[in-house]
Amino acid sequence: MANTPYPQSYYAASANPVPPRPALQEEVQTDVCVIGAGYTGLSSALFLLEAGFSVTVLEAAKVGFGASGRNGGQIVNSYSRDIDVIERTVGPKQAQLLGQMAFEGGRIIRERVAKYNIQCDLKDGGVFAALTAKQMGHLESQKRLWERFGHTQLELMDQKRIREVVDCDQYLGGMLDMSGGHIHPLNLALGEAAAVESLGGKIYEQSPAVRIERGANPVVHTPQGKVRAKFVIVAGNAYLGGLVPELAAKSMPCGTQVITTEPLGEELARSLLPQDYCVEDCNYLLDYYRLTGDKRLIFGGGVVYGARDPANIEAIIRPKMLKAFPQLKDVKIDYAWTGNFLLTLSRLPQVGRLGDNIYYSQGCSGHGVTYTHLAGKVLAEALRGQAERFDAFAELPHYPFPGGQMLRVPFSAIGAWYYSLRDRLGF
Numbered sequence: 001m002a003n004t005p006y007p008q009s010y011y012a013a014s015a016n017p018v019p020p021r022p023a024l025q026e027e028v029q030t031d032v033c034v035i036g037a038g039y040t041g042l043s044s045a046l047f048l049l050e051a052g053f054s055v056t057v058l059e060a061a062k063v064g065f066g067a068s069g070r071n072g073g074q075i076v077n078s079y080s081r082d083i084d085v086i087e088r089t090v091g092p093k094q095a096q097l098l099g100q101m102a103f104e105g106g107r108i109i110r111e112r113v114a115k116y117n118i119q120c121d122l123k124d125g126g127v128f129a130a131l132t133a134k135q136m137g138h139l140e141s142q143k144r145l146w147e148r149f150g151h152t153q154l155e156l157m158d159q160k161r162i163r164e165v166v167d168c169d170q171y172l173g174g175m176l177d178m179s180g181g182h183i184h185p186l187n188l189a190l191g192e193a194a195a196v197e198s199l200g201g202k203i204y205e206q207s208p209a210v211r212i213e214r215g216a217n218p219v220v221h222t223p224q225g226k227v228r229a230k231f232v233i234v235a236g237n238a239y240l241g242g243l244v245p246e247l248a249a250k251s252m253p254c255g256t257q258v259i260t261t262e263p264l265g266e267e268l269a270r271s272l273l274p275q276d277y278c279v280e281d282c283n284y285l286l287d288y289y290r291l292t293g294d295k296r297l298i299f300g301g302g303v304v305y306g307a308r309d310p311a312n313i314e315a316i317i318r319p320k321m322l323k324a325f326p327q328l329k330d331v332k333i334d335y336a337w338t339g340n341f342l343l344t345l346s347r348l349p350q351v352g353r354l355g356d357n358i359y360y361s362q363g364c365s366g367h368g369v370t371y372t373h374l375a376g377k378v379l380a381e382a383l384r385g386q387a388e389r390f391d392a393f394a395e396l397p398h399y400p401f402p403g404g405q406m407l408r409v410p411f412s413a414i415g416a417w418y419y420s421l422r423d424r425l426g427f
Helices: 039-050 083-090 092-101 104-115 133-148 185-198 266-272 313-324 368-383 388-394 404-425
Strands: 027-035 055-058 123-130 154-157 173-182 202-204 211-213 219-221 226-234 252-261 278-281 287-291 297-305 333-343 350-354 358-362
Touching (some): 027 039, 039 055, 039 185, 039 226, 039 368, 055 226, 083 092, 083 133, 092 388, 104 173, 104 368, 123 133, 133 154, 133 173, 185 202, 252 313, 313 333, 350 368, 350 388
Parallel strands (some): 027 226, 055 202, 123 278, 226 358
Antiparallel strands (some): 154 173, 211 219, 219 226, 252 297, 252 333, 278 287, 287 297, 350 358
């Protein structure tokens, strides 16, 4: 049987030690079968185990193999489309409920880290950096919007103030969110997996779900085993493949690229980011960066529609890094990798139920670290019969990509090119 290892990333190279986990080679019975051991699946499993359910998690590769173990590691609040867009789409009542949840994911992460003593280099503070006056105006509006929904740990920064937290002369200003922050994302996933197992949950690696037998008691088949369950949670996101065709039709895997420098040393690292905050800019195709626990710079950006792996990741991302930090021109890049996230046309997550007992959440659209942890809680609530928050997500409208799956990549790339051009021209 094929064994899929982690990609060669900084996160895999610096991961905390974990026990080997077997592939499923038998038939097992459980209350809930979770497909996917990323943040959505692990968060769901933890909340369900804490509520008394028995849970079995199936992972096609290794815990955190997908976006959960490859992302930029930034704790960013709200959704990929903000609450004002949701309000215009679905009206004030539904938006109020979704707005109240927009800042919950980061709190869940911190609760998990504290409760289960997860070692993942958690740091507080995230910066949104404005390159134009228009972007600064958007941040001022965003601050008012978030404060309307009770989120008050925000500070607007002028040009002088932002230079105190990031040594980059590109920015006119920004906004600091002290409830944002950053983590080692793979170690967070590994810690959550250990917490699942500490509560009696079972995790099988190298065990892809190849077929779901739907019915009153669904059965999830793997190459060498099967799981009989009362409920199934589909949490594969961009790595789900064609397992559930009706979910694949309204989403598209996309790749983002990340590089990591050699260790910079305490003095140089502190000069770049004196308070050790993470940063993302306000462009449509944004750049993001932060320091690691061992004082490297992680820098990411770019989108490849359709999730193809670029031939030379460093050639794409290094110029972006040097534009922000020309002082790093002689610094070596130790790691470069790509990871896929799942994009929806609305840029809002897709949540729902197939039949009576198959639940799903997918399509974080690049905003997944916090949302996935919230999604796990919302899915667990729904399985317990408390569906108000689940329904608020499930009722969001979702659309197929224009032209179907064949044309979704070129249409999305054209749209991204248009918005990227607007960013460059300052519109």
